[in-house]
Each structure stands twice: as C-alpha cells, then as structure tokens.
Amino acid sequence: MFRDRARIEVLAGRGGDGGLSFRREKHVPRGGPDGGDGGRGGDVILVANADLRDLSAFRQKTRFKAGRGESGRGSRKHGADGETIVLEVPVGTQATTPEGDLSDLKTPGARVVLARGGNGGRGNARLATPTRQTPRFAEVGDPPGQAEVELHLKLLADAALAGLPNAGKSSLLRRISNAKPKVAEYPFTTLAPVLGTVESPDGAQLTVADVPGLVEGASEGIGLGHEFLAHLERARVLLHAIDASEDDVEERFRTIDRELALYGAGLDERPQAIVLNKIDLLLEPPSFRLDDPRIVGIFHVSALTGEGIEQLKRRLFTLIPPVPPVPEIAEEPELEEFREYRPQPPARRAYRIYRTDRGFRIVGEAPQSEELEAALKAAGARKGQEIELGDETLEWQ
Numbered sequence: 001m002f003r004d005r006a007r008i009e010v011l012a013g014r015g016g017d018g019g020l021s022f023r024r025e026k027h028v029p030r031g032g033p034d035g036g037d038g039g040r041g042g043d044v045i046l047v048a049n050a051d052l053r054d055l056s057a058f059r060q061k062t063r064f065k066a067g068r069g070e071s072g073r074g075s076r077k078h079g080a081d082g083e084t085i086v087l088e089v090p091v092g093t094q095a096t097t098p099e100g101d102l103s104d105l106k107t108p109g110a111r112v113v114l115a116r117g118g119n120g121g122r123g124n125a126r127l128a129t130p131t132r133q134t135p136r137f138a139e140v141g142d143p144p145g146q147a148e149v150e151l152h153l154k155l156l157a158d159a160a161l162a163g164l165p166n167a168g169k170s171s172l173l174r175r176i177s178n179a180k181p182k183v184a185e186y187p188f189t190t191l192a193p194v195l196g197t198v199e200s201p202d203g204a205q206l207t208v209a210d211v212p213g214l215v216e217g218a219s220e221g222i223g224l225g226h227e228f229l230a231h232l233e234r235a236r237v238l239l240h241a242i243d244a245s246e247d248d249v250e251e252r253f254r255t256i257d258r259e260l261a262l263y264g265a266g267l268d269e270r271p272q273a274i275v276l277n278k279i280d281l282l283l284e285p286p287s288f289r290l291d292d293p294r295i296v297g298i299f300h301v302s303a304l305t306g307e308g309i310e311q312l313k314r315r316l317f318t319l320i321p322p323v324p325p326v327p328e329i330a331e332e333p334e335l336e337e338f339r340e341y342r343p344q345p346p347a348r349r350a351y352r353i354y355r356t357d358r359g360f361r362i363v364g365e366a367p368q369s370e371e372l373e374a375a376l377k378a379a380g381a382r383k384g385q386e387i388e389l390g391d392e393t394l395e396w397q
C-alpha cells in the first residue's frame with residue numbers, strides 16, 4: 001500500500017568519553033597523561049532518493065539509533081566516531097518536528113540532519129596545563145540529540161490531474177506519458193498517486209501526477225481522494241479532466257472546484273487546464289462556457305482514440321513554464337549545502353563532567369539534582385563511586 005506519512009523517533013549517538021590514562025615507561029612509576037579523546041557520536045540523517053516511491057519503508061521500523069562514539073584510550077588513541085544512520089526517503093518528503101521545524105527534501109540527494117551526535121570528551125592528555133601537569137580526570141562525552149519526526153510525502157509534479165472518478169484521468173496519463181496506471185470502467189480505480197513523465201520531441205520533460213478521483217465532500221473525507229489532495233499542492237498547473245459525454249459539464253467542473261477551495265492551500269487559485277475527455281462518444285464538439293481567469297486552456301480529447309492528445313501534450317510545455325534547471329548534485333553533497341532544517345546542537349551545558357579514577361567531578365554550575373543524576377547516570381556512574389561537587393565529595397547511590 002502507498003504510504004505518504006510516517007512518524008519516526010531518532011536518537012543520535014552519545015559522544016565517547018575521553019581517555020584517562022598515564023604513560024608507562026621503564027623506571028618511571030607514573031608518566032604523563034596520555035588518554036586520547038572520545039569519538040563523536042553518529043548522526044541520524046534523512047536523504048532524498050529519486051528511486052523511492054513512498055514511505056512504506058517506515059511501516060515496521062520507526063525507531064532509529066545511531067552509534068555512540070568510542071572512548072579514548074592510552075597512548076593518545078582517539079576513540080572511533082559512532083556510526084551515522086542514513087534514512088532514505090522519496091524526493092518530495094517533508095520532515096517536521098513537534099517544534100515545527102520543517103525541512104523539504106525537494107531534490108535527489110538533498111539531506112538533513114535530524115539528530116546530531118554528541119561530541120567526544122577530551123582525554124586527559126589534552127587537559128594538562130602548566131600548573132596541572134598530570135590531570136587525573138578526563139572529560140565525559142556529550143549527550144546525543146534526539147527528535148520525533150513527522151514525515152509527509154507531497155509529490156513534486158509539474159502538473160496534476162484532478163477530476164471526478166471515471167473521468168479518464170488514468171487513461172489520459174497513459175496516453176501522454178510513460179506511466180501505465182490501471183484503467184477500468186468503475187469509479188475509484190486509482191488507489192494511489194502515480195507519476196508519469198511526458199516528453200516533448202525536443203527532449204524536454206514534464207512530470208504529471210494521476211491521483212484518485214475526487215467526489216463531492218472529498219475535502220471532508222468522503223471518497224478516497226481527500227487523502228491525496230496534498231499531492232496536488234505542489235503542482236504548478238492542474239489538469240482538470242471532465243467526462244464530456246455526460247451532461248452538465250460546467251456543474252461537474254464546479255463540484256471539483258469547490259472541493260479544491262475547501263481543501264485550502266491555494267489549490268483553487270492554481271491555473272487549470274480543462275481537459276474535456278471522451279469526445280469520441282459525442283457527435284458535436286463539447287461546449288464549455290465558463291469564463292474564469294484561472295482557466296489557461298480548454299482541450300477536446302479522447303484518451304481512447306488519441307484525438308487531440310498530441311495538441312494537449314504540445315500545449316502542456318508552453319502552459320507550464322520551464323523551471324530553471326536543478327543544479328547538478330555532486331556525488332557526495334556537502335552537508336551544509338542542503339541543510340534546511342538545522343537542529344539545535346545538544347545544548348552546551350553550563351557545567352562539565354569529568355571522569356576521575358574514583359568516580360566523577362562536576363565543574364561549573366551544577367544543575368538541579370534530577371538533571372545532574374540523569375547526566376551522571378548517562379555518563380556511566382556506578383554505585384559506590386565518588387562524586388566531587390565543588391568542595392563536597394558525595395557517594396553515588
């Protein structure tokens with residue numbers, strides 16, 4: 001089944017702890033500090049992939065956790081960075097967090113960091129100062145970022161077909177594009193959006209979306225089409241397909257138009273090309289008497305016989321203004337280049353936690369006990385260890 005929504009929880013990796021170690025040399029009982037730095041925790045990243053059609057990959061698995069950074073070791077060995085997790089989504093996916101941050105992955109290769117890994121702690125080798133040449137403590141790694149993310153795919157198409165069930169939308173898309181959506185003589189044949197590519201003789205391309213038919217009340221949830229109205233939002237032109245072999249063509253136009261207006265998002269302001277289909281069933285050319293500034297063209301076609309189709313195709317390329325070409329995406333895009341949503345790095349704490357050989361030392365402005373306990377627990381505090389807090393030394397319970 002086509003899925004255009006998913007909710008996921010992502011947790012980046014914790015930074016590795018700095019190493020607490022001393023050089024061992026012959027005849028020197030305790031050498032200088034040589035603990036290396038901890039590695040950075042892995043990020044969780046979203047990347048747009050042009051080969052993916054929907055978000056069904058997130059039906060089963062919805063929680064993702066990146067790897068934590070390794071701890072630094074003796075001989076100034078730095079810990080390895082934690083593994084970054086890359087989640088692939090279709091082009092056109094929007095990601096939102098409860099804070100409302102929105103990122104829109106509109107081009108293949110576009111990526112966004114959903115949760116940033118914590119920085120590694122400094123090892124004691126780097127904490128030596130002229131007055132403190134053998135620091136007997138090392139920095140603990142930073143906590144990771146995390147996020148609840150709502151994913152919503154909204155198809156990116158130059159034009160989208162809209163119309164009542166059975167109007168011939170899928171038949172039209174089969175005629176003008178390379179797509180082969182199912183066609184049948186009963187309403188609601190199309191159950192999920194389909195994208196097709198239309199080619200002009202000079203090689204220009206347009207994408208057209210076919211979506212399930214709309215009925216009166218669609219915007220309130222009647223029928224199928226309402227769930228898919230979001231896929232019309234990003235089309236620059238709507239191809240409004242109408243079965244011209246039936247009466248009251250204008251009335252049926254208004255029915256769909258009302259639903260577009262009720263849905264909102266400016267759908268009823270979009271330019272519309274009226275495609276009067278099934279003219280093979282008529283003796284006279286159909287008439288359409290509405291005068292409306294949004295109507296940018298009226299076409300008489302038969303998806304069955306192909307009449308009028310070539311002209312419709314040609315006009316599509318003039319009706320839909322060419323977009324500036326998408327810049328070539330480098331093989332390995334710079335993260336910075338595509339980042340639209342910048343998650344706050346895990347807040348820099350007003351205090352630091354150091355590991356000592358007997359436990360932990362808190363330096364700076366210690367937070368409320370609850371937060372401090374959580375931070376120490378995350379840092380790996382165990383029963384019986386010493387916690388140095390200002391002038392006090394406590395025991396971890």
Ligand SMILES: Nc1nc2c(ncn2[C@@H]2O[C@H](COP(=O)(O)OP(=O)(O)OP(=O)(O)O)[C@@H](O)[C@H]2O)c(=O)[nH]1
Pocket residue numbers: 163164165166167168169170171172182183184185186187188189190191211212213214277278279280281301302303304305
């Ligand atoms: N005579 C004739 N029949 C057509 C024409 N275009 C489509 N049909 C028929 O109309 C019926 C519906 O066509 P579809 O293309 O499935 O219609 P749709 O608008 O995609 O319908 P939904 O997916 O249900 O919204 C099918 O039986 C088609 O064969 C046409 O130009 N002439």
Ligand SMILES: [Mg+2]
Pocket residue numbers: 169170171181182183189190210211212213
């Ligand atoms: Mg259809």
